[in-house]
Amino acid sequence: MPSNIRQQISLLVKLQEVELSIQRTLLDLSRVEGRTAELDAQLCEFETAVESGKAHILELSKRIRALESDLQTVQGRVEKSQEKLRSVKTNKEYQSGLKEIDDLSAIGSKIEDEILAGMEQVEVASASVKDHQARLNAQAGLIRAEKESVLRDAEQARRRLEGMRADATALTDRIAAEALALYRRVKAKKANGVAICPVSAEVCGGCHVNIPPQMYNELQRVDRLKNCPNCERIIYWDEDQNRSE
Numbered sequence: 001m002p003s004n005i006r007q008q009i010s011l012l013v014k015l016q017e018v019e020l021s022i023q024r025t026l027l028d029l030s031r032v033e034g035r036t037a038e039l040d041a042q043l044c045e046f047e048t049a050v051e052s053g054k055a056h057i058l059e060l061s062k063r064i065r066a067l068e069s070d071l072q073t074v075q076g077r078v079e080k081s082q083e084k085l086r087s088v089k090t091n092k093e094y095q096s097g098l099k100e101i102d103d104l105s106a107i108g109s110k111i112e113d114e115i116l117a118g119m120e121q122v123e124v125a126s127a128s129v130k131d132h133q134a135r136l137n138a139q140a141g142l143i144r145a146e147k148e149s150v151l152r153d154a155e156q157a158r159r160r161l162e163g164m165r166a167d168a169t170a171l172t173d174r175i176a177a178e179a180l181a182l183y184r185r186v187k188a189k190k191a192n193g194v195a196i197c198p199v200s201a202e203v204c205g206g207c208h209v210n211i212p213p214q215m216y217n218e219l220q221r222v223d224r225l226k227n228c229p230n231c232e233r234i235i236y237w238d239e240d241q242n243r244s245e
């Protein structure tokens with residue numbers, strides 16, 4: 001039944017096309033999770049930079065407030081010492097009072113310097129937060145849009161996959177059990193999933209090795225399924241290809 005073998009070959013070729021598409025789609029889908037995680041990480045990096053900058057400013061502000069309170073305490077003590085100085089009796093007491101005020105004033109200016117340095121740090125940190133925030137504002141929309149597009153593509157791929165699986169089932173239902181079993185057996189051994197391929201110009205399309213002339217002649221009769229003696233793939237005579245040569 002040559003016409004039946006022709007039909008079986010045509011169905012197997014179609015099945016292989018669908019199965020290879022399924023394989024490619026599954027590979028694409030397997031990359032989706034990694035890609036969205038990558039985009040999430042990018043967004044998180046910007047957000048973290050802004051958040052940690054803000055936390056740093058908060059910490060600096062707290063330190064400045066503590067220093068300001070220390071300064072007030074020192075200034076209070078200076079005032080008290082100045083008051084005491086007005087009522088001292090001896091020169092010795094006066095000198096020691098002056099020294100106390102000098103010492104306290106030195107501590108006070110040291111604190112003032114620290115406050116100024118802290119305020120400068122706040123300024124630098126604020127500029128950096130502003131910069132990170134601007135980058136976040138500019139990038140967040142793009143990153144979210146890309147993630148949405150990746151997920152949308154994945155959803156479409158999943159729907160296509162359903163359709164392809166249905167097509168594959170419909171095709172396998174029409175293929176003779178023996179032919180299908182042979183196809184499955186060969187396919188299981190082939191890493192690239194190609195189990196059936198045409199022969200043109202006496203060369204196997206799967207392994208590119210020459211087919212023996214006797215077999216090539218038999219192939220043209222299309223009366224039964226044959227395997228490539230080299231790679232075992234199911235081979236068929238590609239009428240269209242061979243005619244055009």
Ligand SMILES: [Zn+2]
Pocket residue numbers: 204205206207208209228229230231232233
């Ligand atoms: Zn071969």
